[in-house]
Amino acid sequence: MKRLDRLKAFFVDKQFVRKRDFLRSLSLFSGLSNRELGSLLQMFHSRVYQEGEIVFQEGDIGRALFVVESGKVALTRRTQDGKDRAVAELGPGSFFGEMALLEQLPRSAAAVAKEKSALLLLYRSKLDEILRQHPHIGVSIMMHLAQLLSARLRRANQSVPAAIAAESAEQTPA
Amino acid sequence: MSSAPVRRALPAFFSWSAFFTLSAFLYFLYHVHAVLIPFVLSFALAYLVNPVINEFESRGFRREHVVLALYLLIASGIVISANILLPAMAAELDMLQGRAQLYYSGIEKTFGVLQHDLAQKIPFGRVLMDRLSLKMYNPLMEQLPKLPSYILGLFPLLSLLFLVPFITFFMLMDAEAFLNKAVQACPGRHVEQALHIISAVDTSLGNYLRGIMLTAAAIGTASYIGLWTLGVDYALGVATLSGISSFVPYLGAILGALVGGLVAFFQFHTFAAPLKVILLFAGIRLADEALLQPIISKHSMHLHPLVFLLSLMLGGKIFGFIGLLFAVPTACVLKALMNVVWDYYLSHVPSARATPDGVDVPYI
Numbered sequence: 001m002k003r004l005d006r007l008k009a010f011f012v013d014k015q016f017v018r019k020r021d022f023l024r025s026l027s028l029f030s031g032l033s034n035r036e037l038g039s040l041l042q043m044f045h046s047r048v049y050q051e052g053e054i055v056f057q058e059g060d061i062g063r064a065l066f067v068v069e070s071g072k073v074a075l076t077r078r079t080q081d082g083k084d085r086a087v088a089e090l091g092p093g094s095f096f097g098e099m100a101l102l103e104q105l106p107r108s109a110a111a112v113a114k115e116k117s118a119l120l121l122l123y124r125s126k127l128d129e130i131l132r133q134h135p136h137i138g139v140s141i142m143m144h145l146a147q148l149l150s151a152r153l154r155r156a157n158q159s160v161p162a163a164i165a166a167e168s169a170e171q172t173p174a
Numbered sequence: 175m176s177s178a179p180v181r182r183a184l185p186a187f188f189s190w191s192a193f194f195t196l197s198a199f200l201y202f203l204y205h206v207h208a209v210l211i212p213f214v215l216s217f218a219l220a221y222l223v224n225p226v227i228n229e230f231e232s233r234g235f236r237r238e239h240v241v242l243a244l245y246l247l248i249a250s251g252i253v254i255s256a257n258i259l260l261p262a263m264a265a266e267l268d269m270l271q272g273r274a275q276l277y278y279s280g281i282e283k284t285f286g287v288l289q290h291d292l293a294q295k296i297p298f299g300r301v302l303m304d305r306l307s308l309k310m311y312n313p314l315m316e317q318l319p320k321l322p323s324y325i326l327g328l329f330p331l332l333s334l335l336f337l338v339p340f341i342t343f344f345m346l347m348d349a350e351a352f353l354n355k356a357v358q359a360c361p362g363r364h365v366e367q368a369l370h371i372i373s374a375v376d377t378s379l380g381n382y383l384r385g386i387m388l389t390a391a392a393i394g395t396a397s398y399i400g401l402w403t404l405g406v407d408y409a410l411g412v413a414t415l416s417g418i419s420s421f422v423p424y425l426g427a428i429l430g431a432l433v434g435g436l437v438a439f440f441q442f443h444t445f446a447a448p449l450k451v452i453l454l455f456a457g458i459r460l461a462d463e464a465l466l467q468p469i470i471s472k473h474s475m476h477l478h479p480l481v482f483l484l485s486l487m488l489g490g491k492i493f494g495f496i497g498l499l500f501a502v503p504t505a506c507v508l509k510a511l512m513n514v515v516w517d518y519y520l521s522h523v524p525s526a527r528a529t530p531d532g533v534d535v536p537y538i
Contacts (some may be wrong), residue, residue, distance in 0.1 A: 011239055012234045013235065034233075038231070038232030042231065047357050047365055048358065060367075063366050063367065064369070064370070123369065125370070126373055126377075129377055
């Protein structure tokens with residue numbers, strides 16, 4: 001048995017297996033088999049960003065989904081007075097820029113590496129390839145994206161009337 | 175409130191310095207293209223083999239082990255098939271060498287009889303045949319005995335058979351690491367756009383190359399079966415020529431019909447035999463168009479027939495035969511790049527973007 005394990009360890013790429021297990025832990029890719037996750041991982045590019053390095057800026061055309069493998073990434077939005085306002089800080093296992101997989105439009109926020117961070121990038125053209133070659137993987141990702149969009153829209157629907165009510169309450173003279 | 179279209183200058187990667195650097199690089203490539211041939215062929219081969227390696231890699235196997243195992247498998251396959259194919263090819267060449275003189279005299283005799291009959295039965299037939307003899311028949315007959323030496327003259331190209339797998343091996347092993355280093359060296363902010371271009375080109379080129387490989391294999395196999403059924407000599411040689419030349423679109427069937435037709439004519443000394451060969455290759459071409467191309471073109475880039483023709487003519491004119499081979503993939507890459515620029519334009523001009531139906535319906 002030990003010999004079999006040693007033989008397996010000789011042939012198997014440990015780094016690949018580690019990354020595949022990492023992808024499995026993400027909600028976006030849940031429900032996919034080992035083989036499917038392996039095929040999906042091959043569609044990703046990876047890059048290490050140094051502390052303070054810009055991943056993309058607000059207004060850049062979105063082309064890819066980013067997954068934080070390690071490190072920390074800050075998302076900021078420029079306010080009307082020209083100052084950067086922090087929107088979110090994302091750690092390992094978080095993903096951002098997923099709208100680029102649906103439509104390639106200018107980014108609504110900037111992303112900067114807060115510390116040395118390893119990111120995985122999935123491109124729209126690669127997602128198209130996945131949809132063609134492995135429809136089950138593509139449909140699963142699209143389904144999760146649709147659920148995510150729906151949840152965000154529902155939350156926005158709930159928060160907008162509350163915000164309007166709060167604003168009108170402020171404007172009403174006491 | 176009206177939203178004016180956002181006007182932007184050309185994207186960052188379209189700077190003049192980049193344009194001049196690219197032009198200088200292309201000029202350099204043009205001058206050294208002969209040296210680059212084995213590298214370009216290796217690149218194409220690596221592209222074709224890569225999906226097989228990726229398939230095993232996706233199961234967690236180490237890339238270097240998969241590449242080594244694949245090479246061992248291919249080497250074994252070559253040794254086994256060489257034991258079967260090489261003697262058959264050598265026998266065909268021997269037969270061609272031995273029978274060339276026989277074909278020559280047979281054809282001369284056939285044309286002599288034809289010339290005599292035409293001269294007697296058609297008014298001005300003798301004058302017509304004399305002109306035809308001078309213009310076509312004599313040069314053809316002069317070249318015929320030299321045919322085996324022409325074929326043997328192609329053998330120096332066999333050096334590529336050793337060089338190309340050698341270069342391909344290193345490309346398969348290290349290309350990914352090289353790309354990763356290039357990505358790492360690219361300024362962070364431009365990585366997304368640069369990889370988007372590479373990704374678009376990769377998808378388009380990979381699909382085209384795999385499609386053309388499938389076409390070449392199918393045309394080669396169908397030609398061999400067809401020629402063997404018709405009893406034409408050198409079926410293997412003609413089918414191999416037809417299959418390999420299929421890498422240049424349409425050339426495979428044309429060359430197969432031409433060479434196969436000539437062989438059939440020399441062998442049977444009738445016009446019916448070459449006609450059957452021509453019909454066979456027309457059938458193969460039609461089957462390719464009706465059955466294979468719809469599958470291949472579904473996944474690869476569509477080129478307008480005029481662009482297709484222009485790219486072939488330009489490739490042939492500038493780089494010769496190798497230009498013909500790579501003209502269409504280059505056109506595919508250029509189209510992919512133009513699509514990237516067009517998408518860039520669309521994403522910056524709100525009026526050019528289509529709004530999906532139902533956007534005004536409330537979310538319930």
